[in-house]
Amino acid sequence: MATPTQNFDPTQPVNMIDLTCNQVDSIYQHMLSKGMPEVMWTVDIQKFVWEEVRDAKKNGKKLVAFGGPVPVTIIRAFDCVPFFLDTIPTRIASMEDLCGRYIDETEKYAPTSMCAIDKAQLGCALKGEFGIDIDAFVHATVPCDSARIAYPMMERLFGCPCFTFDCPFRHDAKGYAYLAEQIEAFVPFMEELTGLKWDAARYQKFVEITEESNKSYDLLTQLGDLRKKTPCVLPGRMLVLNEIVAPIAGTPECTAMLASQLEMGNMLADMGMTGTRCPEERYRVCLMQNMLWSNTGIMDWMEKCYGAVTVMDGFGYQDGVIFDDLNNWEHVKMQLAESMLLTPMIHGATGPTEYWLKVIDKMYSDYKVNVSIFMGHVGCKHTWASGKIVTDYIQEKYGIPTLYVDVDAIDPRYKSNDELRAQIGEYMESVVGAENFCK
Amino acid sequence: MSYEKLFETNISGESVKAWRASGKKALGYVCCHVPEEIFYAADILPVRLRATNCVDSSDAEAWMSSFSCSYARSILQYLMNGTYELDGLVQSDGCMMPTRILDNWNHISSKAGKNLFIYQIGAPRITNDTTVGYYKAELQTLADKLGEVSGKKVTDEALKVAIAKTNEMRALIAELYELRKAEKPVVTGAEGLSITLAECDLTIDEYIAALKAFLADAKNRKPIEARARLMVIGSALDNPEYLKVIEDKGGLIVADNMCFGYKAFGEKIVVDDKDVLGSIAKYYLNRITCPRSLDNRPALHKEIADDCKAYGVQGVIYEKMQNCECWGGEAFYLEPALKEIGVPLLQVEREEQMANAGQLAIRAEAFIEMLDK
Numbered sequence: 001m002a003t004p005t006q007n008f009d010p011t012q013p014v015n016m017i018d019l020t021c022n023q024v025d026s027i028y029q030h031m032l033s034k035g036m037p038e039v040m041w042t043v044d045i046q047k048f049v050w051e052e053v054r055d056a057k058k059n060g061k062k063l064v065a066f067g068g069p070v071p072v073t074i075i076r077a078f079d080c081v082p083f084f085l086d087t088i089p090t091r092i093a094s095m096e097d098l099c100g101r102y103i104d105e106t107e108k109y110a111p112t113s114m115c116a117i118d119k120a121q122l123g124c125a126l127k128g129e130f131g132i133d134i135d136a137f138v139h140a141t142v143p144c145d146s147a148r149i150a151y152p153m154m155e156r157l158f159g160c161p162c163f164t165f166d167c168p169f170r171h172d173a174k175g176y177a178y179l180a181e182q183i184e185a186f187v188p189f190m191e192e193l194t195g196l197k198w199d200a201a202r203y204q205k206f207v208e209i210t211e212e213s214n215k216s217y218d219l220l221t222q223l224g225d226l227r228k229k230t231p232c233v234l235p236g237r238m239l240v241l242n243e244i245v246a247p248i249a250g251t252p253e254c255t256a257m258l259a260s261q262l263e264m265g266n267m268l269a270d271m272g273m274t275g276t277r278c279p280e281e282r283y284r285v286c287l288m289q290n291m292l293w294s295n296t297g298i299m300d301w302m303e304k305c306y307g308a309v310t311v312m313d314g315f316g317y318q319d320g321v322i323f324d325d326l327n328n329w330e331h332v333k334m335q336l337a338e339s340m341l342l343t344p345m346i347h348g349a350t351g352p353t354e355y356w357l358k359v360i361d362k363m364y365s366d367y368k369v370n371v372s373i374f375m376g377h378v379g380c381k382h383t384w385a386s387g388k389i390v391t392d393y394i395q396e397k398y399g400i401p402t403l404y405v406d407v408d409a410i411d412p413r414y415k416s417n418d419e420l421r422a423q424i425g426e427y428m429e430s431v432v433g434a435e436n437f438c439k
Numbered sequence: 440m441s442y443e444k445l446f447e448t449n450i451s452g453e454s455v456k457a458w459r460a461s462g463k464k465a466l467g468y469v470c471c472h473v474p475e476e477i478f479y480a481a482d483i484l485p486v487r488l489r490a491t492n493c494v495d496s497s498d499a500e501a502w503m504s505s506f507s508c509s510y511a512r513s514i515l516q517y518l519m520n521g522t523y524e525l526d527g528l529v530q531s532d533g534c535m536m537p538t539r540i541l542d543n544w545n546h547i548s549s550k551a552g553k554n555l556f557i558y559q560i561g562a563p564r565i566t567n568d569t570t571v572g573y574y575k576a577e578l579q580t581l582a583d584k585l586g587e588v589s590g591k592k593v594t595d596e597a598l599k600v601a602i603a604k605t606n607e608m609r610a611l612i613a614e615l616y617e618l619r620k621a622e623k624p625v626v627t628g629a630e631g632l633s634i635t636l637a638e639c640d641l642t643i644d645e646y647i648a649a650l651k652a653f654l655a656d657a658k659n660r661k662p663i664e665a666r667a668r669l670m671v672i673g674s675a676l677d678n679p680e681y682l683k684v685i686e687d688k689g690g691l692i693v694a695d696n697m698c699f700g701y702k703a704f705g706e707k708i709v710v711d712d713k714d715v716l717g718s719i720a721k722y723y724l725n726r727i728t729c730p731r732s733l734d735n736r737p738a739l740h741k742e743i744a745d746d747c748k749a750y751g752v753q754g755v756i757y758e759k760m761q762n763c764e765c766w767g768g769e770a771f772y773l774e775p776a777l778k779e780i781g782v783p784l785l786q787v788e789r790e791e792q793m794a795n796a797g798q799l800a801i802r803a804e805a806f807i808e809m810l811d812k
Contacts, residue, residue, distance in 0.1 A: 109770055109771040110767050110771070111763075111764065111767040111788075113761060114764055114767055114768070141563075141565065141733055144764070145534050145535050146764050148564070148730075148731070148733060148764070148765070149764055149767050149768035150768075152733050152736050153772075164565050166564055166565045166569075166570050166573075168561050168573065169532045169538075169559065169560075170561060174573075178569070185569070352538070352542055352559065353539070353546075354542075378506055381504075381506045381507055381535070381762055382535035382538070382539060384503070384504040384506040384507060385503040385504060385507040385535075385539035385542075385543070386539055386543075388504075389502070389542060389543065406506075
């Protein structure tokens with residue numbers, strides 16, 4: 001059995017932010033030395049995300065940690081750096097030692113069944129290893145019961161000003177109005193935190209950030225359209241980038257990242273080439289639940305061995321809101337509320353199961369899916385509890401049988417790569433009838 | 440009046456049958472954030488669902504998976520196998536599992552051609568004026584819909600009558616818990632849980648009458664000697680047998696912080712005549728029944744610590760249902776808070792089915808022995 005790479009000295013305290021920034025920088029330097037200018041944007045964005053957080057104080061900005069859907073553009077308008085805590089587990093999911101360190105810490109106090117996304121970030125907080133001081137913590141009451149263990153504990157651990165958005169069960173006009181009322185109350189919270197006023201100049205800044213955010217969501221829509229084409233020229237693993245759009249939309253760096261991705265995709269399509277590893281595209285896969293951050297390589301393997309490209313996943317799928325009438329604050333608040341409820345993990349997995357079915361319809365019909373995999377993150381128990389309704393629906397409406405695989409999206413120790421490949425491979429060959437190009 | 444029904448833990452469904460036979464509706468609900476008063480005001484029997492003595496939930500597991508909470512799964516099983524024959528289901532998003540009971544039952548019953556009333560209300564997870572207002576609006580919609588189901592519009596007057604009745608019930612339950620503060624109580628923890636569970640199976644009039652009869656007779660019961668006075672806290676526990684396993688080892692459960700125990704009742708509702716539904720909304724959102732809300736944890740821990748003092752508790756048993764995240768993370772802050780008042784905490788995991796009674800007995804015995812020294 002291979003020994004996992006040692007990423008740090010386990011006998012010493014870890015500075016998670018520094019460690020992550022150093023690792024991202026190593027990847028950056030490596031790619032630079034190899035002369036890979038066409039894909040540098042994939043790591044540029046990671047450098048931006050992590051270094052912005054690390055350097056917040058150095059740049060004279062307050063750092064606002066957040067969990068769940070919150071109005072990030074308002075945080076940016078107050079000249080603060082928003083730090084999406086879910087990016088910790090998704091970034092370290094491939095580092096078994098660091099991920100395990102934080103998950104194990106949380107499991108001293110919380111059940112093992114808790115979602116590892118929350119376990120990893122809570123564990124980091126419990127160990128006091130963020131490596132940065134947090135000025136405020138803003139979070140929502142969604143996505144799930146695991147987050148509802150973690151957030152109140154982190155509130156007390158951080159000991160900083162906190163604001164909680166109570167997300168409505170139903171995502172309807174009444175729910176939007178409810179959230180809009182809370183957004184209104186959030187503004188004075190930010191004023192008090194920063195000492196800045198929500199005046200005309202600040203609002204103008206918010207408008208500019210929102211216009212930039214519109215560009216990102218427009219590009220995301222175009223990228224989605226590109227993925228709808230057959231063959232899909234964008235590799236499955238690139239879907240992980242969709243996850244970071246919500247927290248950084250509104251920055252030029254996010255827009256640039258999406259524009260580069262689109263440019264690359266369009267160029268490949270024009271040249272009749274592909275960025276996937278498929279010898280030829282035979283199957284279009286939808287991972288109907290979370291992204292498997294702990295093993296994104298499985299998507300490369302499906303492409304290479306079965307010509308099966310992951311065209312969309314239930315986490316990365318987004319219907320972003322394009323804001324209009326930006327000078328009408330009442331209208332904008334409603335759109336902000338809508339956009340908060342349309343973020344990944346919130347859009348389909350909170351509220352009634354029928355919301356998930358709507359996302360399924362958009363993914364399965366628009367992206368011409370013909371292989372369905374319930375890559376079920378074990379911590380996401382409420383989606384498992386809707387699983388049969390959803391997979392029966394897919395079978396009845398689209399005639400596609402779904403493979404259930406239990407995985408831990410964050411903790412790589414849960415299931416080995418070989419076991420996962422065996423489960424998916426058996427399904428591909430015996431149920432789908434796929435040829436294995438790797439044999 | 441006999442009070443034997445208070446100790447019948449199986450779900451008989453007799454009262455429900457009689458109620459429905461009179462042409463009235465009976466609706467199930469799962470979580471404590473669905474106010475019974477609104478049902479009574481609409482002349483509908485509210486039946487809080489439980490899964491006591493469910494030994495096989497495999498049909499429901501096919502729908503909810505083995506990663507779901509077995510309590511929720513077992514309730515779905517009872518809906519599927521006809522243990523519950525009701526006119527529908529009303530649910531709040533207490534935690535995420537009851538929501539999925541509703542989704543699955545809605546799906547399964549529709550496919551089976553059953554025309555049931557199935558409705559979900561949203562219950563906020565923080566408490567302030569905005570959230571109470573939203574919750575009140577949710578309750579208003581529920582009241583309107585229940586009025587349509589029963590043909591009896593929910594009015595403020597009807598709500599006040601219902602509140603008077605549930606408050607009477609709450610006062611009787613408070614009396615019951617007062618008995619448990621005695622140095623030698625006359626009620627065991629298992630009996631106490633049977634009594635609170637019985638509310639799920641009786642009409643409120645039957646329940647009040649039985650409670651009164653029991654309380655009148657309580658003085659004739661034999662005081663109980665115990666090696667240690669315990670409190671049980673944690674996930675939804677609807678099986679008195681579980682507590683009996685602990686008490687058989689010499690402990691006596693004198694208090695609880697569970698949604699099928701005292702927390703299902705709580706203090707009386709104070710009615711503002713100008714805003715009756717608002718009074719209900721405020722009451723239910725402020726009442727702490729479990730750690731589902733994000734802003735009630737310190738208050739919950741304080742309640743537990745205060746109750747330890749009030750009931751003379753020597754040790755707390757914290758039972759966690761597997762896959763119950765709602766009650767998953769309290770020990771981190773609660774354990775030190777209890778340590779401060781000299782009360783140790785024992786954490787145990789369980790499933791709805793009594794699969795680990797032997798292990799529980801051993802752990803409980805060791806805990807009681809430690810307390811008894």
